[in-house]
Amino acid sequence: MAEPRVSSSIDGTLAEEFAVPSHVEEVKEKMAAFAGLHAAAGRRVVLVTSGGTKVPLESRTVRFLDNFSSGRRGAASAEYFMDSGYAVVFLHRHRSLYPYARMFPGTDLLDGLRLRGGDGAAGDPADVLVDRRLLPNVGKVLRRYQEVKDGKLLLPVEFSTLSEYLHLLKAAAQALSTIGATAMFYLAAAVSDFYIPASEMPEHKIQSSNGPLQLSMKMVPKILSPLVKDWAPQAFVTSFKLETDAAILLERARRALDTYRHQAVVANVLDSRRGHVVVVTPGSQAELLLSDDDVKNQVEIEQRIVSNLTSAHDRFISGQAG
Numbered sequence: 001m002a003e004p005r006v007s008s009s010i011d012g013t014l015a016e017e018f019a020v021p022s023h024v025e026e027v028k029e030k031m032a033a034f035a036g037l038h039a040a041a042g043r044r045v046v047l048v049t050s051g052g053t054k055v056p057l058e059s060r061t062v063r064f065l066d067n068f069s070s071g072r073r074g075a076a077s078a079e080y081f082m083d084s085g086y087a088v089v090f091l092h093r094h095r096s097l098y099p100y101a102r103m104f105p106g107t108d109l110l111d112g113l114r115l116r117g118g119d120g121a122a123g124d125p126a127d128v129l130v131d132r133r134l135l136p137n138v139g140k141v142l143r144r145y146q147e148v149k150d151g152k153l154l155l156p157v158e159f160s161t162l163s164e165y166l167h168l169l170k171a172a173a174q175a176l177s178t179i180g181a182t183a184m185f186y187l188a189a190a191v192s193d194f195y196i197p198a199s200e201m202p203e204h205k206i207q208s209s210n211g212p213l214q215l216s217m218k219m220v221p222k223i224l225s226p227l228v229k230d231w232a233p234q235a236f237v238t239s240f241k242l243e244t245d246a247a248i249l250l251e252r253a254r255r256a257l258d259t260y261r262h263q264a265v266v267a268n269v270l271d272s273r274r275g276h277v278v279v280v281t282p283g284s285q286a287e288l289l290l291s292d293d294d295v296k297n298q299v300e301i302e303q304r305i306v307s308n309l310t311s312a313h314d315r316f317i318s319g320q321a322g
């Protein structure tokens with residue numbers, strides 16, 4: 001099946017059919033200031049998108065369509081980018097996995113902490129003890145988190161709905177365009193391909209008493225196209241290609257590169273995504289695979305992906321300078 005045709009007026013479609021979040025201009029200014037600050041310090045900046053988008057079926061939303069993504073890929077990658085010297089704008093789905101915190105999900109955290117002495121109430125302070133079996137490496141993770149905070153290396157920006165994602169991505173692209181080739185886009189979010197335009201959406205909860213539900217949804221414009229051509233034309237752009245059928249994956253990844261003319265596609269199959277990906281560029285194809293030893297040593301595939309892409313970004317920047 002061919003990639004859907006790219007709309008010639010995506011800006012118009014965005015403005016007319018996807019509600020603009022009220023805080024978009026404020027967030028754009030913050031992102032531009034963040035990019036400017038780090039670029040002035042000689043640091044590269046990557047925009048990492050992470051998590052799935054939500055598409056409402058009613059304007060007073062009770063039901064919605066969601067895209068699968070835990071946010072693990074984005075959160076882990078953000079950490080490895082910062083370890084590689086990048087500053088990160090982390091455009092993520094509300095409540096999806098978050099850098100560093102991802103290692104200690106809620107119940108692990110509460111089970112892994114105990115009070116000693118006092119009862120923890122005001123006026124009766126207690127020490128908090130850490131159970132290191134349940135919270136391994138917590139000191140190391142906390143130290144790194146604090147370094148990242150002190151260095152202002154991470155700018156978190158949240159979205160929930162598809163509309164928020166699209167407008168915030170556009171704002172981020174425009175904000176980062178000021179730093180040219182030193183900006184990277186790493187589009188790991190799982191973005192809906194379908195939506196119901198505001199003008200066609202029922203206001204109130206759809207009634208089940210009306211019988212089975214039939215939906216007609218429109219195609220979401222492929223946002224990669226204006227991103228690469230208009231919003232941040234000098235940046236290094238990496239998209240992701242997710243399939244459930246391995247047989248069509250690489251052909252789809254190549255087709256995306258041919259269509260959008262960006263720098264790299266990370267191709268992955270849903271079931272094997274945590275141990276195997278292929279990084280496809282116009283002139284190369286690198287298979288990244290975790291061995292049994294890697295898994296035993298808790299090596300994460302995101303470390304390999306980020307290492308591959310930061311090297312490609314080096315070459316991209318050198319190529320622009322030469």
Ligand code: PMT
Pocket residue numbers: 051068069070071072073074187188189190191192193220221222223224225238239240241242243268270273
């Ligand atoms: O979060 P995890 O659980 O760790 O899972 C990680 C992941 C599987 C979600 C991630 O590795 C991944 O593959 N993310 C992209 C999923 C996806 O939306 O693939 P796609 O083939 O539908 O889209 C391809 C690319 O087009 C994506 O980079 C997307 O950002 C972009 N896109 C999609 C829709 C749209 N309207 N415009 C776009 O530009």
